[in-house]
Amino acid sequence: MSNRINGADNVLVDSGKRGLKKGMITLWKLTKIVVPVYFFVTFLKMSHALDTISIWFEPAMQIIGLPGEASVVLVLGNFINLYASIGAIASMTLTIKQITILSVMLSFSHSLFLESAVAKRTGVSIALVVFIRLTLAVVSGIILNIVL
Amino acid sequence: MDFVLFMKESILGSSSSVLTMAKIIIPLMTVMEILKDSNVLDKISNKISPIAKFLNISNNAIFPLIIGLIFGLSYGAGVIIESAEENNLSKRDLYTLMVFLVACHAVIEDTLLFVVVGASLWFLLGIRLIVAIIITYFASRVLNKIEIKDKAML
Helix, strand or coil: CHHHHHHHHHHHHHHHHHHHHHHHHHHHHHHHHHHHHHHHHHHHHHCCHHHHHHHHHHHHHHCCCCCCCHHHHHHHHHHCCHHHHHHHHHCCCCCHHHHHHHHHHHHHCCCHHHHHHHHHHCCCCHHHHHHHHHHHHHHHHHHHHHHC | CCHHHHHHHHHHHHHHHHHHHHHHHHHHHHHHHHHHHCCHHHHHHHHHHHHHHHHCCCHHHHHHHHHHHHHCHHHHHHHHHHHHHCCCCCHHHHHHHHHHHHHCCCHHHHHHHHHHCCCCHHHHHHHHHHHHHHHHHHHHHHHHHCCCCHHHCC
């Protein structure tokens, strides 16, 4: 009886250890992306390139209630991954409403290259996957901008 | 551009972001690994079966649904491919599942990442789940009506 309980404990300790290791590995993977992106966006900001980008995207971004500079967050999230967009959000000054809109949009649509490839392996079409995700993102952005 | 100011702002800002993420990611991964090894997943499976019924997918599709929902698209797709090879999943199940999972996956990790930068956890999680359930519901109704071409399979 006590052996069995010890056995169960060991399994728990083992999975805990493995989880801890996986957590560190994930954190490292994340750091490798977030830090360069943070540097990159800070550079864009301080070299005033971000101002130029902002002005271009301002009209389109207004529909979803975001400042022009947030277009960088959306591009990074969709082309690279969520970690990259987190790095970019962290380096900008945004309101809670703007962060909420960005979060919802990005949680529907992110890492499009990688995840579409994964989805393709199960047999569904990439076009369908990308269409569903982008539509959800844009529609939710527009609605949240009105409701919030 | 002031280089020193640039380095200072970048280094301080990025390291504080990494620190915040460490506080969330490491405990989260540990808990998820323990969840994966214990039989908590079976219990969640039972609870979620009414939703599966609503979405009109078979019981065989519940396990891949939960794996994808909690652990992410890659894990979910892995399990789906495995089940499809064992012929446990119909093409309808497969499409319905994937429509749900592309809209909504890795909900714990993705949601917490945005909580790190200030989004509301329950709002984000709630919207994502509800919207995914709604579009999957309609997708499954549409799939009932049309025949899916065979070429798509693996």
